[in-house]
Amino acid sequence: MKPKETGSLAATEDRERARNILLGYPNLTEHELEELHNWFSRVATPLDLGLLASDPSVLHQYRTYRSEHVDRLKIRDLITGALFIVSISLVILVIYLNAP
Numbered sequence: 001m002k003p004k005e006t007g008s009l010a011a012t013e014d015r016e017r018a019r020n021i022l023l024g025y026p027n028l029t030e031h032e033l034e035e036l037h038n039w040f041s042r043v044a045t046p047l048d049l050g051l052l053a054s055d056p057s058v059l060h061q062y063r064t065y066r067s068e069h070v071d072r073l074k075i076r077d078l079i080t081g082a083l084f085i086v087s088i089s090l091v092i093l094v095i096y097l098n099a100p
Helices: 009-023 030-043 046-053 059-070 075-098
Strands: none
Touching: 009 030, 009 046, 009 059, 030 059, 046 059
16 A cells, blocks of 8 residues: 555545455454554545544454554653653753752
8 A cells, every 4th residue: 555645546445455454353464464554654644544433344443453553652652751751851950950
């Protein structure tokens, strides 16, 4: 699946391909799982995700896939949060130390 314009026929075909892969979730091959992950992270638009999420035939698989692969906190997210807290703390410390 390659990035396409949302209104194009190719984007519709990609969404259908993702839907068909989701129908088999969680019993997917490694290649299918990678293809689905790529579609969710790089190809799908919010419209694509909304259309897929509102499809009753894949609702259970969609929710399960999202909870296991997309919505989980990753190490990168935790590091980003920690760096943000450290940055804010340093700014507050500098302001405190420079106060008269």
